[in-house]
Amino acid sequence: MPTKAASLLRFLITAAVVVLAVLLGHALWKRYLYAPWTRDGRVRAEVVRVAPDVSGLVDRVAVTDNQFVRKGDVLFVIDQARFRNAQAQAQANLAAAEASARAAGANISAALASAKAKQEEYQMYAEQAARRQQIGNVISQEARNDAAATASAARASWQQAQAGGHQASAAREQAAAAVEQAQVALDRADLDLARTEVRAPVDGYVTNLDVRVGDYAATGAARLALIDAHGYYLYGYFEETKLPQLRVGDPVDVRLMAGGVRLKGTITGIAHGITDRDNPAGADLLADVNPTFNWVRLAQRVPVRIAIDPASVPQGMVLAAGMTATIEVHPR
Structure with missing residues (x-):
């Protein structure tokens, strides 16, 4: 009897251990497949590719x-001599245009004064011719004709003076436009001179510095990368089986591989598409369907963007883009 009881006890203990192992294995399997966590996390950062806006030799x-x-700190400086010369030329052109505008203003004043004088002269001769026509036979017909011709000539002179005034007005408008063009050219020269000092657009870390004194820097060609010190974030690549539990705004625990540092974060976005390598587009833009099918289908990984809580970053810690992290989401 004691032997049977001992055998039964051993059987029950073994069965309990097996059941416990099965339950534990099932729980671990479900956690591995469906729990919202991943070891495939990467630290990312906003990177500014700094390029000069003007071309020239690097001076400093x-x-x-x-x-x-x-x-706002100066990163490097492009030789400024050519741009100072261009600025001086633009200033001289502006001064010349302003002088021309003043001369045009004086010309129009003179033209208006001349037109006014011609108008008064015409009115005088016109009144004189009208009086002689009214006198009749007291004076000769020749005198009356001479007075009318003189009035006509005065009228023509007045009209010519008016035309000169219109021409002077047009010249003044043209001179004013030339002043505006010269001012724009000076503003452009000032801007080009200011842009010879390439400055940091954000607080950050200089990376991949590829510029030396004497190099020729071309407009638009990036010479260094600037990592935004306030632009660090995480990308977690979660399996598609875990996506149903993820929501924007869910809190996140992050454990970096670098020393096991723990950070806090929040989900800010979930990608809505990834590249389908099995079905690329063909040459005629039709789907190029793969005729083979793998029996073992691996779950696709979808990028999830996570904002890092700055308060959780330890003081003095070096946070670098490309670091590996384990990410665990706590669904709300």
Whole structure:
């Protein structure tokens, strides 16, 4: 009897251990498949590709690789001699245009005064011719004709003076437009001279510094990368089986591989599409369907963007884009 009881006890203990192992294995399997966590997390950062807005020889480099800079700090300077000359030329052109505008203003004043005088002269001769016509036979017909011709000539002179006034007015408008063009050219020269000093657009870290004194910097060609010190975030690549539990705004625990540092974060976005490598577009833009089918289908991974809580970053910690992290989401 005791032997049977011992055998039964051993059987029950073994059965309990097996059941416990099965339950534990099932729970671990479900957690592995469906729990909202992943070891495939990456630290990312906003990167500004700094390129000059003007071309020229690099005269000075004010930073070193991996240096921290503040927004507005000078990164490097392009030779300014040519741009100072262009600025001086633009200033001279503006001064010449302003002088021409003043001369045009004086000309129109003179033209208006001449037209006024011609008008008064015409009115005088016109009144004189009208009086002689009214006198009749007291004076000769020749005198009356001479007075009318003189009035006509005065009228023509007045009209010619008016035309000169219109021409002077047009010249003044043209001179005013030339002044505006010269001012725009000067503003452009001032801007080009200011842009010879390439400055940091954000607070950040200089990375991949690829500029030296004497290099020729071309407009639009990036010479260094600036990592935004306030632009770090995470991308977690979650399996598609775990997406139903993720929502924007869910809190996140992050454990970096670098020393096991723990951070806090929040989901800010879930990608709505990834590349389908099995069905690329063909040459005629039709779907190029793969005729084979793998028996084992792996769950696709979808990027989830996570904002890092700045208060959770330890003081003095080096946070670098590309770090690996384990991410666990706590659905609300």
